[in-house]
Amino acid sequence: MIKAVKGMNDLYGKDAYRWGRMEEDIKMIVQTANYTEFRTPIVEEIALFKRGVGETTDVVQKEMYDFLDKKGRHIAMRPEGTASVVRAFIEHGISVNEPSPFKLFYIGPFFRYEKPQKGRYRQFHQLGIEIFGDDTPQMDAEMIFTACRVLDHFKIDYEVHINSIGCNECRPVYKEKLIEYFSSKKDKLCEDCCKRIKTNPLRLLDCKSCNMKMEYQKVPVMIDHLCGVCSDHFEKLKKSLRIFHVDPVIDPYIVRGLDYYTRTAFEIVADTGGSQNAVAGGGRYDNLVSDIGGPDTPATGFAMGLERLFDMVPEDFYQTPMVFAGYVLCEEAVDDLVHFAKHMSHHPVTFFADYRPKKIKKALQKADKAQISFVFIFGENEAKNKTVLMKNMTTGEQKTYGQHEVMLIVRELMDASAEFYSKK
RNA sequence: GUGGGUAUAGUUCAAUGGUAGAGCACCGGAUUGUGGUUCCGGGCGUUGUGGGUUCGAGUCCCAUUACCCACCCCA
Structure with missing residues (x-):
């Protein structure tokens, strides 16, 4: 028995319907906010992700679906979207060909070779x-x-956590302080964290396993070491969020797992029903475009x-659509139903025969x-x-129409539909 | 990559080591062209796979695979 590949799921029936409606709603919201759709290929040269996402990240080091194509090119299935979009942004000269700022959105599948669990x-x-x-x-x-607007639309409770991870000016200085601090406490760090001191000291901050947890209050945090420009940026961010009625939690331990972030980093957490409670995350990446060779x-x-x-x-967030159907009771009536189906196809009602x-x-x-x-019996x-x-x-009422009176029928159905959907 | 749990009918689950069952779903029926409720009938499934213990294994042991959950990491 061949089954779906591990960690990959089928979607059908009611769930597929709800998923489709959810995507429609999301698109409507972001399009209203003036983001335009951007589609990039599912696969890219692996080098793009190595450079864009970061050579040292878990995503690149152990979670990539990659393969050699027939010409020996090293290809990877995209583990995230930003690198591809940045590549396309540069490739098509969007910075000079399109008005600035250029705002885009994408919706689609991504691939990471991880051990599946709820929400992952x-x-x-x-x-x-x-x-x-x-x-x-x-x-x-x-x-x-904009992220909040999407969540609000679906009536979801969430918390917005924000942080600033500085820029090229202040982060190196801070990193030194961090390394200095942790070096004296190596005995209290977990194995992974000892390695991270050298490779990615920022990651020590959100390690949940090592016993530094108790002393987090004393750990130097980035927001206390921001340069003037970054500090100003962070203050104005907080102020603007409040104007948008977003009440952020300042969380100095947010460190994004991808290398490209600068200054603003944020996460939105919610009760997703599993331990994977981050429903959205992101931030600013002022250096990525130039890092990949763009302006x-x-x-x-x-x-x-x-x-x-x-x-x-919620399960009942979307009502299933109203459906009409036609049935035949004998062979002689079949052609009449075919004609009827043809007529119904010209009208905006969901009908099946x-x-x-x-x-x-x-x-x-x-x-x-x-x-x-409503059913139609022939x-x-x-x-x-x-x-x-x-x-x-629903009511059990029934009525006989001449088969030419389709317009009359359709009008009744449209009225019924209107009533049905107005109750939503 | 590391742990824990689970694996029996389409599905959800039963079955002190002794012939594998039930609910739901599905199909058929309860005399004339009217649904939902009710009643009756319909089940041999390599008990995930491969070994082992035993007179005998769905049940005990080992291995393996898959799924679920958690760690790690991330959205």
Whole structure:
């Protein structure tokens, strides 16, 4: 028995419907905020992620789906969206060809070779937004606010955690202080953290396992060592967020796992039902575009985990659509149903036809199970008189129409639909 | 990569080491062209896979795989 590949899921039926509606709503929200859709390939040269995401990150070191193609090119399936978008931004000269700031969003699948658990899969989906060419803290705030708008739409409770991780000026100075601090306490650090002192000292801050936890209060934190410009940026970010009615928690231990962030870093946490409680995360990355060989361009953005979001959208958030169906009771009536199906296809109602003759009892049973709102019965009598029996499955009312009166029928259905959806 | 749990019918779950069952779902029926409720009928499934212990294994032991959860990390 062949099964789906580990960590990859099928989606069908009601869940697929809800997922589709969720994506529609998300698109509507970000498009209203003037983000335009940006689609990049699922795969890229692996070098892009190594440079963009960072050679030392877990994502690059052990979580990448990569392979050699038939020409021996080293390809990777995208583990995140920012690197690809930055590559495309540079490749198409968007900084000179499009008005600035350039605001975009993407929705799609991403791949990481991790051990699956709740809220974490090997193929997962993200909404991402990125803004190029605007270095203001106000734009950071608007970007975070946009994430909040999405969550608000789905009536989700969440907390916004923000931090500043400085810039090329102040971070190196701070890193030295951090290394100095931790070097004297090596005996209290876990194995991983001892290594991290050299490779990525910032990561020590959000290590949950090593017993430095108790002494976090004394650990020097970045926000106390920001340079003037960064400090000003952070203050204005907080102020702007408050204007947007976003009440942030200042969390000096947020360290993004990807290397490219500068200044603003943020995470949105919520009760996703599992231990993976970060539903969105991101921040500013003013150096990434130039690091990858593009023009010096400030940028900011975030990614949101759609599986984690989906798990929090209430089951009844979306009503299933109203469906109409046609059944035949005998062979002679089949062509009438075909004609009817053709006519119905011209109208904005969801209609399906079952061309297999069956007893009326069976037809109604099937309709009931499929939660059909109105059924159209084509039997011997109807075939003889060129009529159709329409039955309202909710009220039990039924009425016979001439088959030419389709317009009349459709008008009744539209009225019924309007009433149905207005109750939502 | 490291732990813990689980694995039996389409599905959810039962079965003191002694012939594998139930609910739901599904299909059929309860005389004439009317659904939801009710009643009746319909089940041999290599008990995830491979070994072992035993007169006998769904049950005990070992291995393996998959799924779920957690660590790590991230969205």
